[in-house]
Amino acid sequence: MVDLSVDIGGLKLINPIMPASGTFSEELAEVFDLERLGAHVTKTITRDWRNGNPTPRVCEISGSMLNSIGIPSKGIQAFLENTIPFYRQYAAPLVVSISGNTADEFAALCADISVDGVDAIEVNISCPNIEEDGKAYAIRPSTTYEVMRKLRKATDLPLWAKLTPNTGETPEVARAAEEGGADALVVANTILSMAIDIDSRKPRLGNLMGGLSGPCLKPISLRMAYQCAKATNIPVIGCGGVSTAEDVIEYLIAGASAVQVGTASFLNPTAMIRIVDELVAWMVRNDVSSMDELIGSINDGEQSEGLVFMESAP
Amino acid sequence: MVDLSVDIGGLKLINPIMPASGTFSEELAEVFDLERLGAHVTKTITRDWRNGNPTPRVCEISGSMLNSIGIPSKGIQAFLENTIPFYRQYAAPLVVSISGNTADEFAALCADISVDGVDAIEVNISCPNIEEDGKAYAIRPSTTYEVMRKLRKATDLPLWAKLTPNTGETPEVARAAEEGGADALVVANTILSMAIDIDSRKPRLGNLMGGLSGPCLKPISLRMAYQCAKATNIPVIGCGGVSTAEDVIEYLIAGASAVQVGTASFLNPTAMIRIVDELVAWMVRNDVSSMDELIGSINDGEQSEGLVFMESAP
Amino acid sequence: MTVFEQTDSFDRKSDYPISELDLLVKSNEPVNHEYRQLILAAPADLLDRCRAGQFFHLLCPQTADHRPFLRRPMSIYGFYPQSGELHFLFKVTGTGTRALATLQPGDRLSVAGPLGKPFEIEDSWQHLVLVARGVGLATLAPLALEAHRLDRKLTAICSARHRDYLLSIDYFKDLGADVIAITDAEGTSDVDHLERLLEDLVQQGKADVFYTCGSNRILTLLKKIGKRHSIPGQIALEQQMACGLGMCHCCVRPFEQNGQIVNLRVCREGPVFDLQAALAW
Amino acid sequence: MTVFEQTDSFDRKSDYPISELDLLVKSNEPVNHEYRQLILAAPADLLDRCRAGQFFHLLCPQTADHRPFLRRPMSIYGFYPQSGELHFLFKVTGTGTRALATLQPGDRLSVAGPLGKPFEIEDSWQHLVLVARGVGLATLAPLALEAHRLDRKLTAICSARHRDYLLSIDYFKDLGADVIAITDAEGTSDVDHLERLLEDLVQQGKADVFYTCGSNRILTLLKKIGKRHSIPGQIALEQQMACGLGMCHCCVRPFEQNGQIVNLRVCREGPVFDLQAALAW
Numbered sequence A, B: 001m002v003d004l005s006v007d008i009g010g011l012k013l014i015n016p017i018m019p020a021s022g023t024f025s026e027e028l029a030e031v032f033d034l035e036r037l038g039a040h041v042t043k044t045i046t047r048d049w050r051n052g053n054p055t056p057r058v059c060e061i062s063g064s065m066l067n068s069i070g071i072p073s074k075g076i077q078a079f080l081e082n083t084i085p086f087y088r089q090y091a092a093p094l095v096v097s098i099s100g101n102t103a104d105e106f107a108a109l110c111a112d113i114s115v116d117g118v119d120a121i122e123v124n125i126s127c128p129n130i131e132e133d134g135k136a137y138a139i140r141p142s143t144t145y146e147v148m149r150k151l152r153k154a155t156d157l158p159l160w161a162k163l164t165p166n167t168g169e170t171p172e173v174a175r176a177a178e179e180g181g182a183d184a185l186v187v188a189n190t191i192l193s194m195a196i197d198i199d200s201r202k203p204r205l206g207n208l209m210g211g212l213s214g215p216c217l218k219p220i221s222l223r224m225a226y227q228c229a230k231a232t233n234i235p236v237i238g239c240g241g242v243s244t245a246e247d248v249i250e251y252l253i254a255g256a257s258a259v260q261v262g263t264a265s266f267l268n269p270t271a272m273i274r275i276v277d278e279l280v281a282w283m284v285r286n287d288v289s290s291m292d293e294l295i296g297s298i299n300d301g302e303q304s305e306g307l308v309f310m311e312s313a314p
Numbered sequence C, D: 001m002t003v004f005e006q007t008d009s010f011d012r013k014s015d016y017p018i019s020e021l022d023l024l025v026k027s028n029e030p031v032n033h034e035y036r037q038l039i040l041a042a043p044a045d046l047l048d049r050c051r052a053g054q055f056f057h058l059l060c061p062q063t064a065d066h067r068p069f070l071r072r073p074m075s076i077y078g079f080y081p082q083s084g085e086l087h088f089l090f091k092v093t094g095t096g097t098r099a100l101a102t103l104q105p106g107d108r109l110s111v112a113g114p115l116g117k118p119f120e121i122e123d124s125w126q127h128l129v130l131v132a133r134g135v136g137l138a139t140l141a142p143l144a145l146e147a148h149r150l151d152r153k154l155t156a157i158c159s160a161r162h163r164d165y166l167l168s169i170d171y172f173k174d175l176g177a178d179v180i181a182i183t184d185a186e187g188t189s190d191v192d193h194l195e196r197l198l199e200d201l202v203q204q205g206k207a208d209v210f211y212t213c214g215s216n217r218i219l220t221l222l223k224k225i226g227k228r229h230s231i232p233g234q235i236a237l238e239q240q241m242a243c244g245l246g247m248c249h250c251c252v253r254p255f256e257q258n259g260q261i262v263n264l265r266v267c268r269e270g271p272v273f274d275l276q277a278a279l280a281w
């Protein structure tokens, strides 16, 4: 008998596996029982309708993929009318991912989305922010703190801050998010990347650049998850390149309390439930009975203190 | 007849292929004729003897590798006595990579290494800097500018600044390096990463964290090379995941004037000369006769201006 | 707090419409020097769910030379619950299809599907006209079978560079279709000639609906003729896909809906769309 | 400005000591349930450069299940310029060796080498003693051949868990070596017994030099006996490698040199080191 449940700042999940924003939707209910997931996380929405980026919106690179979808959104109204009721069918908590062009707009959306049926709000502070030259809030501790303060005031729901790997200040940003009122950190979004078709000499994404996700991202996000778990006292949700139970266990040992699965669901729509099953099997095999025995159990010895704030490769 | 030569801020290279610092040494002369390379780039040295990091110093991850070698160094004296004379046998320019714990120490080493036989100095401003909490100079524009100013005053040799991907401000850092006096930018070093052995629950590197190199790094470094080429007027040398002529061409199209090859030489010690040969074959096949026809030839249309300062995945 | 044993007991329903399965390769033979036909052994309940116009998302194998990362969408070329076979007809073009071409009988291939919206055949559509070129025939082939089953008349206009590249002609003939072959080599495939052929069919009352896929040229022509005579139509479209399910929004194309341009997901709202809504590209 | 034609003319010398080559697999057979012997066809000029104690760096194949990234170091188990063969003896342990185990005759394998410092046999060393366990025998086997060629006496003490796991015994015997087999199963492989065996050899004047590899226990013992009787020794060591050539400094181990602890590269200053300089770990 193994217990997979985890507690994310008061929110109980039956297991630590949930989808990553933008790589999940109602349609997956046609493939397996969504009730088997620890939580449901929606694609980031914005207040207004948005078209998204020009195609091609994805390309594959050696062993991973890039995307520049650009947050197409039907707007909050459609979301309240269709999406929230759909997920209400399930006991699994619903986590709504949101974003805004300015901190105030972001906070207003946060308030408006804090409705019945929503169990937590994931604030995507890692997308471009027009107030800061297109830099994401989560690139700097100061902008992270400011936007989180406004978002915190806007809702009483658990607030998860989704961080970006495009920064040299991960521990500082994590602490700023915590101080600004985040209840958990999602670590992390995609890393800014590019690919060029050498025949046409055009960028392989319609939007010039895009985000790297999948296996290649894992060692980077894992490092960030470790840094964030060390730097703060709030739960960390690992995200980046998870495709097997071993990946989940690596994140948990590093200090994450749960993980999100993105790209792996594109390669295997049933990936998340396979991972849950594999995780159970691993725990039985290794005589591990609860997630607490894994979370943060890294044998990092003496080094951890000095090195957690290191931001350059040694 | 194709012309592979390139000009890096006045320094002429017979072709755009050179090794990346730390992935090359005199021993490679036992595998092929080092004269076939565009330049020779040494492992980063420090003034004093350094032991380097504990083992394991490398580990492989899905499709790439991590390392935390830690700049073991025999010190400047041994370098002046043995290494420089060795490379003097070759006409190919010698680029010496250096690093220092403080900006002043760094500058003093820069002056002392500016000797006959050295053709350019690559300043590794992407390694941890004790004056800044272990953050690398190249994480922030301000620290980049300051250290570059001191280094610039210390030498008349061409000064190449090696940037780090561990930053959210690539274009700003690139400009700071240019303003501080860099003659070229090497883009980029490894990205801080981590891997954990789930059986022992120990970090898979002796030093806890390390740098990701190889194919997985390419889309990130390529994006940075593009940003740096747009943001500055000095030559950019692409570095990260180059293992084929197609990779080289992708970097050149993005705006790089040359590339460095690192991890690929571990997998194939003859990789660099194979790449030179493949590049010639590609040029003949595609009727391209000089590097100028490739460098910066990206068809990026209207988007380039707005997006070059973007630092978060869209 | 929930406590698990290793169990699948959480699956509340067992009949999810979309499956992810490892299927056995029965054969994978070249049809001509560009196309191959792939035959997989598939369970009847999967085949029962297949419809003409739908597709599967294939996890092409990793080979020494080819390492496709994402899945590749392929139309159902044939589904035969009786013989337990699922057929694909594919053109070897890039990384993924080259890897697919290496599959040997006995190998396994992971498929996800059936996916997407199928072709519709309304009761009032007695005379179907199908216009296809190249690999589009793979997509339209099962429609011919369905038309046959429903006892509708079918005219198949098959276009190719050369007679040697005409695919599935016999397949259509065996199903009782009138087949009109047009080729570049014979100069019979140009728009003007095609327009005359189609107008003839319309005049003879043999065109209640048009079905097509792919080609811009044919789309534009069919839209024009369709509008002229108020003949409905459906088109199967292609777009690069990541998830194939509707989750990622990478596969969108612009369509005209109620006078507005909207982005629709080819994998979900398509791949079969209303002909008049589709925009040339 | 230099202008190239596609040419290799820049190779000033053609006899680089280290080669990167794709060699043909002649066979790859299991020796017991853990070890396999891999035989490659190799050009004579490569084999001529091989020495006992050196190694090659192997680019293990990518398979569906195993995707090794870095090369894997393997000692030369045998090199035969006459028959054009290069032999390796390897233990199937992890990703790389599992991939290596899938190689079939006719496949190609990229090897880089020969690498590292070989064993030395000084003129005054007439009686050689070799102590090896497990895969260490692979490393020491070519030394026996060399001793035979140089007409030296050789005693090979071969240790294993069980007689069934004793490798290369016949190989050593055929080369005229005195073979002493010790096993855990028979209780003959413990340090005390080994010490007595070695002391006997020393007393009989049959130990001018010790050669070994691997095991900490054996290293400590040989250092002690070597120091006691001023008998020189050499040890082949292992460490994880990236480049295998000396460029990356990942393969260092600590050694005692002139009373100081220094890091030396196993791939370059080794893999064969002076026994007294080697430190137990």
Ligand SMILES: Cc1cc2nc3c(=O)[nH]c(=O)nc-3n(C[C@H](O)[C@H](O)[C@H](O)COP(=O)(O)OP(=O)(O)OC[C@H]3O[C@@H](n4cnc5c(N)ncnc54)[C@H](O)[C@@H]3O)c2cc1C
Pocket: A060, C055, C068, C070, C071, C072, C073, C074, C075, C076, C088, C089, C090, C091, C092, C093, C094, C095, C096, C097, C098, C135, C138, C139, C237, C238, C239, C240, C241, C266, C271
């Ligand atoms: C719904 C649908 C049904 C299809 N049915 C068939 C079929 O029955 N037979 C057939 O031969 N082809 C069919 N195609 C096209 C087929 O998916 C592509 O030929 C295939 O993806 C090319 O992959 P590649 O790796 O060989 O080419 P590459 O050019 O290496 O592919 C690179 C990327 O572009 C994508 N891509 C390239 N061409 C296309 C395309 N035409 N459509 C969508 N994505 C593309 C690939 O999926 C991949 O992600 C269909 C496409 C769609 C969308």
Ligand SMILES: Cc1cc2nc3c(=O)[nH]c(=O)nc-3n(C[C@H](O)[C@H](O)[C@H](O)COP(=O)(O)OP(=O)(O)OC[C@H]3O[C@@H](n4cnc5c(N)ncnc54)[C@H](O)[C@@H]3O)c2cc1C
Pocket: B060, D055, D068, D070, D071, D072, D073, D074, D075, D076, D088, D089, D090, D091, D092, D093, D094, D095, D096, D097, D098, D135, D138, D139, D237, D238, D239, D240, D241, D266, D271
């Ligand atoms: C100079 C030298 C000669 C060797 N000769 C032989 C030989 O003749 N026969 C034989 O069976 N083995 C030999 N080994 C050990 C062999 O290299 C390892 O067993 C092999 O690298 C394991 O790879 P893996 O992917 O199967 O194991 P994994 O555990 O999956 O390897 C993970 C990583 O650790 C490294 N690694 C693991 N074990 C060792 C080890 N013992 N030494 C060095 N690196 C290791 C791998 O190279 C790889 O980088 C030798 C090692 C060295 C250094």
Ligand SMILES: Cc1cc2nc3c(=O)[nH]c(=O)nc-3n(C[C@H](O)[C@H](O)[C@H](O)COP(=O)(O)O)c2cc1C
Pocket: A020, A021, A022, A023, A043, A044, A067, A069, A071, A097, A124, A162, A188, A189, A190, A212, A213, A214, A215, A217, A239, A240, A241, A242, A260, A261, A262, A263, A264, C242, C248
């Ligand atoms: C196609 C695609 C769309 C995404 N859309 C969003 C999004 O809307 N909001 C968000 O916060 N992250 C988005 N992401 C990032 C993922 O949530 C996740 O952080 C990232 O993909 C890393 O996880 P992975 O390696 O498991 O895919 C998207 C990723 C992909 C691949």
Ligand SMILES: Cc1cc2nc3c(=O)[nH]c(=O)nc-3n(C[C@H](O)[C@H](O)[C@H](O)COP(=O)(O)O)c2cc1C
Pocket: B020, B021, B022, B023, B043, B044, B067, B069, B071, B097, B124, B162, B188, B189, B190, B212, B213, B214, B215, B217, B239, B240, B241, B242, B260, B261, B262, B263, B264, D242, D248
């Ligand atoms: C083993 C190893 C050692 C390295 N040592 C250094 C170094 O001393 N100085 C430096 O500036 N970069 C060093 N690097 C980084 C490389 O120069 C290069 O920036 C990086 O590996 C990316 O290129 P690649 O993907 O081609 O390997 C090292 C990289 C590796 C893999």
Ligand code: FES
Pocket: C240, C241, C242, C243, C244, C245, C246, C247, C248, C249, C250, C251, C252, C265, C266, C267, C268
């Ligand atoms: S392919 Fe993902 S939404 Fe269509």
Ligand code: FES
Pocket: D240, D241, D242, D243, D244, D245, D246, D247, D248, D249, D250, D251, D252, D265, D266, D267, D268
């Ligand atoms: S393996 Fe690179 S120096 Fe030894």
